[in-house]
Amino acid sequence: MKKLLILLAVVGAAGVVAWSVATADEAPISGTVKAIDAAGKTLMLQTVAKGKTRDVTIVLKPESKIVKFVRPTDPGKTGFVEQALSLSDLKPGWIVSVTTRHEGDKEVADVVKVVLER
């Protein structure tokens, strides 16, 4: 009986851990760049969540990456390669996708990926 209970507890705990790992990945935020504050190192995105449009301010830290994807220039290479951008390269109207982490009440960018320049 004791072994069975311990086994059940271990299986349950493992399940909880596995479930947490499986669901803890944060969905990215995508939206249109509304404003860029290069001095304040922030980016305002207009996003839609559950049918409501809202503005989200993203804080960029030195370790935050901003990239866009371009075709490789090396002959024979296919696909896309990352090209690093700075915050000032972004333009209002561009569509980006941002993976973020919470730091207090701030959304801090891990990676900003340019989806569309327009």
Place this chain on the structure above:
Amino acid sequence: MRPRTWWLAAIAPGALAIAMWISSPPPSRANGEKDHVDKGGHAHVPAPLDYADAHMPISGWTDPVMIARGKEIYVTKCAVCHGDSGDGKGPAGAALPLKPPDLRDKAGVAEMRDNYWLWRVSEGGQPEPFKSKGSAMPPWKADLSVEDRWAVIAYQHTFSGHQGPHVPWEHPEMVQVGRDIFAMACIQCHGVEGRGDGSVGATLSPRRAPQPRDLTSGQFKFRSTPSGQLPTTADLFRTVTEGVRSSGGPLTFGLSGHRIMPSFRHMPVAQRLEALEFVKSFYRGFWERAPAEAIVIPPAPPVTAERLARGKQLYADAECLACHGATGRGDGPSAPTLKDSTELPIAATDLTQPKRFKSGARPEDVYRTLRTGLAGTPMPSYADSLEPDQTWDLVYYVLSLSQEGIAREQPRGGGR
């Protein structure tokens, strides 16, 4: 149980609750919903009426020039999200809350109608339900011409491996939802194959028109398109929504003024649109025609005594009274001999009873009927013989033949 076991049993639910709390993103953080991400979020809802008549020219699906043009655009504008191979795994797409679809998925692509496809490419993630799902798909209608958008779609279609045109007779799956609705709501009159031979329909007015429409014939009475053309989907939607009233006649037992085709107003819009996509699939001409264009109905002018007088003269000159009679009661000298395109006797509409006007009794409805005619019936189009202003004259005179019409459109500028 021993204390240690109790401790384990007590801590497990707590651990579960903490794990759920940690792993659930606060609502303010992301605009993607994990459920939608997993499913791809690509609900193949019907395209709205603005796009419902948009169909790729059939040859376009396999036209190498068009496909090459589409590829050129795709690799520069689309592949970054949709992937070079259409797998939806382009580097920018991988980070999106709502992942691009896998266009290599034959079953998924087979369900996508071409008008839905064009709608999505044109409007991107702006319309619902995609907006709420966090779609980042850009709208391309401002950047790409319609031809270029079709070219991109033709190229995307190649990812599925399907070699033929992307049409319902190649992919019945794309009208399956509509087929199910049709089976529940329409086959009683229109029959399983849409030939108008359902078990109930013929009993409505035996051996006499109107019979349930043969949807395979390509003849539709109630249109906003010029004579000889197919209706727009909006026309079909109007008919399904409003139903069709009986125009009277000796064998329409107890049905005069009542609907011989019921109104499906109660049916959700999306279901009506799905059913109509299936209805259209009965006739390939909907995919083979040039883009449908409705006639323009100019703003209704004011009713005046002069206009009514001119309309009365036109009523005689255009020989309306031959069928509808001098007083509009549908008792003109030709009325007893009228037949529809299937050689069934058909009654001339009693114009003193606007409630029997099959295509509607508002001035703009009567205008439309006069300009388009009613396909398959003796009612001709007057688009070539009457100027728009003359058509309004006739509209108001026709409406003046009934008490209801007079009450609705009070003459101004001189009275009667």
